[in-house]
Amino acid sequence: MTALVGDIGGTNARFALWRNQKIESVRVLPTVDYPRPEDAIRAYLQGTGQSVDALQAVCLACAGPVSGDEFAFTNNHWRLSRKAFCEDLGLSDLLLVNDFTAMALGMTRLREGELIEVCPGRSEPGAARLVIGPGTGLGVATLLPLPDGGWRALPGEGGHVCLPIGTSREAALWARLHDKFGHVNAEAILSGGGLLELYRTSCVLDGKQPSLATPAEVTAAALTGDAYASSVLEQFCVWLGRIAGDNVLTTGSRGGVYIAGGIVPRFVEFFIRSGFSQSFRDKGCMSRYFDEIPVWVVTADYPGLEGAGVALQQLLEGPSSGG
The missing domain is CATH 3.30.420.40 (ATPase, nucleotide binding domain)
Incomplete structure (x- = not known):
């Protein structure tokens, strides 16, 4: 064929x-x-x-x-x-x-060297796996193992869930975003355009004049030591952790989490050092639920x-x- x-x-x-x-x-x-x-x-x-x-x-x-x-x-x-x-x-x-x-079905075709470990763990046999990825938008899907060894992907529109608030800083950022957009979904921040929006909103909140004009400029500045850009990229990673953790709790994805999409692979080392892991598991009485859940960044082309x-x-x- x-x-x-x-x-x-x-x-x-x-x-x-x-x-x-x-x-x-x-x-x-x-x-x-x-x-x-x-x-x-x-x-x-x-x-x-x-x-x-x-x-x-x-x-x-x-x-x-x-x-x-x-x-x-x-x-x-x-x-x-x-x-x-x-x-x-x-x-x-x-x-x-x-x-x-x-994208979820593509995880069943990954080859050696196409995953980078972010959070060590052990996949729970028979459990679902979460696939989430910021790109032009924010994609989310669930991968289910089948008894015969195959896989089924469950589609969804998880990128459009409400952006969660975990700190007073996030609440202030959310309020600015709400004034601008009304409904504030996760994709408003966790996407290429969202990273730039996060930078601009942060500048407004802090009374700072924006000097960066594209998502690539924000990332490049963060990776070359610009403290303010680094703080924005850090907040991006933290918010991705919150959303990924919420999705794991909703779907029971104790088989692991794949971070896909075109954005995170551009700053993997920064991402691994970021607050993603902490915010991913910061779920109060359910935080121990995440102790053995592995997280990987997908680098396949x-x-x-x-x-x-x-x-x-x-x-x-x-x-x-x-x-």
Whole structure:
């Protein structure tokens, strides 16, 4: 079978061919460069010398809740109709999955050297695992082990839960964010744009003139010794710990936590030294619940694409084909 798999976020669309249960010919295309996903796929196929007619299946992992015929991407301008998409590309069917469903399934394909330990521990047999990752947005999914050795991913929109407050400083930041946005969700801070928002809001709170203009500048300044930028990045890590811990309590993910997405791998050493671990387990009477839960940062290049391939394979063969 020759299939096309895609992992489409707010900023980039990643495409690959899925053959013999492996991804090939990976390309990354900016979503802003194309009016529709169909146009990006045609450009990808042309660039890899493939014909649309050669495709036997397509699976797209998309940021946002997936249901029905129409799909609107959460963090970019694309919209998609399954029926129109198939008619345009001459396909019989299109498999759409949530992007973090694919990311979760991608965890079943990780290779040696693609995980960095943040919190040591021991995976509880048969327990769920949490997959969470800041990127253009904040993705969250749960990975469930099956009795036959396969895996099932449970999609969700955990990035849109309420941002928790654990200190008076966080309460003050939250109040500023609430004045600006109304509802303050986790993604408002735990994303690329959220890091910049956290920096700007912190500056307003502290009466400081902002001098950094992008998330990359905030991160770079923090890593090169800027004390204020470091404090902002530290708060980002602490808030990620609070949200990850809340999700573990909700889903019972004592099998472990994968920190995925494109942001945290850029500052892994800082992240390991940060207050993430403490805030992750800072749950009052339930703090001991976290004593043996391992946490890893995922450094694999294309786990979402791998997971889209696994989702397609599961559709054809059943959940036990997930790795």
